[in-house]
Amino acid sequence: MNSGKLLGEERRNLLLDKLLKASKPITGGELAAFANVSRQVIVQDISLLKAKNHPIIATSQGYVYLEKNKQDQPLLERLIACKHSPSDTKEELTILVDHGVFVKDVIVEHPVYGELTASIRVGNRIEVEEFIKKISLNKASYLSQLTEGLHLHTLQADSIDKLDRACHDLDKAGILVKEEDN
Template sequence: MKDEKILGEERRLFILNSLLKADSPITGGELASRANVSRQVIVQDISLLKAKNEPIIATSQGYLYLKTDAVKEQFFEKIIACNHAPEKTKEELYTIVDHGVKVKNVIIEHSVYGDLTASIMVSNRREVDEFLKKIKTANAGYLSRLTDGLHLHTLVADDLEKIQNACKELEEKGFIIT
């Protein structure tokens, strides 16, 4: 039975349940392996689920279902403007996560496409390293290359002081544009 493919709606329900039960992101490859289908089939299924307004996001670590809890924890968000060379990305991200702050995304303003946003969702050095490894392995460029290093990040933390401390250190290192 393990070699049997999970088909159509049953597979999408399987994906949805897997994401709902997960405490961390699940890669498309892992979902494909569990359902005995290709990763491309999973990508298409995720698109169909998103079209049905399921709150699924793709991060550099895999897919996440954005759960809404009855009792919401209080989180603080702040958007910061940064500018640096691509080789400083690791230092920038480490500086942020070392303060207990999550980097939710990167945003650039493109001259043709307008605002482009990419989910990053890193909150510790291991996740930063995984993200940077994926960029390198995929031979993908940073979005900030399209804007000569200028970009925005949405920072998230459970304590506003953590964000303020991260921003202070980023400013001292010359990353933040004030």
């Protein structure tokens, strides 16, 4: 923690360094305490860093600096359609992460705003628990509630087998929407 207020570019460089070295997401409150500024200043700093093409995203767990897959092996991605009630969200995410699948985001088609995408970024049961807890503590709604439970997820994994097995189990749970369901 810094005893004095960090100013401008120096503060943003220190925030960037902290994000680059972090092994887990860092909340805006933690960054604000580190820099001895308000959370709103952190939000502005993150926006300025993003404007300089730093791949920083805000997740439900905090800010993350995106990096290439450490093995330099590209992850496979699959877009899937799901439909379920809010009470089944934990089951859905747990099925996915238990197969070694990373849930990148959720996407819904809004009648006014068009496609809305929100970052989820969960890859294990602890992150799923934290995500569900944050929704509950904030009395927030799931994005899928705008579309009667219908939504898409971008999934990532290092093998097609993991994606296939996860989708198979989502189908068995009655969560996966397939073309023949339409």
